[in-house]
Amino acid sequence: MKLKKIIMVAYCVIITSLGILLTGCSDSNSGKYADSPYVGTWMVDHYEYEGKEYPYPGLLEFTFNADGSSSLEDVSDTVEGKWEPTEEGLKFGDTQDEYNIIYEDGKLKMEMEHEKETIMVYFYKYK
Numbered sequence: 001m002k003l004k005k006i007i008m009v010a011y012c013v014i015i016t017s018l019g020i021l022l023t024g025c026s027d028s029n030s031g032k033y034a035d036s037p038y039v040g041t042w043m044v045d046h047y048e049y050e051g052k053e054y055p056y057p058g059l060l061e062f063t064f065n066a067d068g069s070s071s072l073e074d075v076s077d078t079v080e081g082k083w084e085p086t087e088e089g090l091k092f093g094d095t096q097d098e099y100n101i102i103y104e105d106g107k108l109k110m111e112m113e114h115e116k117e118t119i120m121v122y123f124y125k126y127k
Helices: 002-024
Strands: 040-049 052-055 060-064 069-074 078-085 089-093 098-104 107-114 117-125
Touching: 060 089, 060 117
Parallel strands: none
Antiparallel strands: 040 052, 040 060, 040 117, 060 069, 069 078, 078 089, 089 098, 098 107, 107 117
8 A cells, every 4th residue: 555655656746747847848939929920030031222122141030939029130149129910010129129010922021221221121931
């Protein structure tokens, strides 16, 4: 009888431990925006300047997580921020800046300033 009780306690401890471990391994894209089409990683496709398209000369990518956290990464820096869906697409921001990003034809487009000129940067979803 005593052996049976020890086995039951050990079994309960093992099951509880597995539950705790598996909770730590849960999907990082579960959250309030889990069903959003924006969740994932988006890489720059091209940009438009004065009505003409140009290939983007480097790496620039957004990652939007289901919990509302996000990052914008280029070759030399990563900016962490938050995002939320809007009627036209989404809003991304950090502690200093906020950007409205439009979702159109399966791509995200974001207006950016570069050397006092406005360019439109397009992103496609790749992860």
